Amino acid sequence: MNRFAYILFSVALFLSVSSCREEEENPIPEHNVNVHTPYTDFMQLRNAGSHIEYKYGNYYAAGTLLGYGGILIFRDYDNKLHAADLACPVEADNTITVEVNMPYAICPQCNTKYDLTFGFCSPVSGPGKFPLKIYQSVFEAGDYIQVRN
Secondary structure (H helix, E strand, O other), X not given: OHHHHHHHHHHHHHHHHHOOOOOOOOOOOOOOEEEEOOHHHHHHOOOOXXXXXXXXXXXXXXXXXXXXXXXXXXXOOOOOEEEEEOEOOOOOOOOOXXXXXXXXXXOOOOOOEEEOOOOOOEEEEOOOOOOOOEEOEEEEEOOEEEEEO
16 A cells, blocks of 8 residues: 555655746747728728738827737638738847738848738747737727727
8 A cells, every 4th residue: 555655645646746847938028019001991801811010219199009019800711800010029129020911920130020910920940939919809889999908
């Protein structure tokens, strides 16, 4: 019985130690997001494969918050809306943003290529191991789109 208890304790200890690995987090920090698209932008986002970028340095409605490096709103090839931060996770610098040419976003600094085809924003080439930071709260209502976190 003593041997069984020792084996059981050893297995439990091994499992608890091996499951304590820290998961790496996306290096893009949490930032507030609040984007309400004007009608003209909404119309531009009607078709699959379309996108709009909201970048710092441009003027938007009062209360607009652009996340860390700006916001990319796009419609994937399943016709679903998504929003992601424009900052490259490899660089983790809000002044280095991806350049979008659907269905890809490419970082001009590290050349990581992110696939936007189905909204996952995952790296497909280059040194990137994290996807673009995705903002989950994307609402389509009437003639506008609202992105919040």
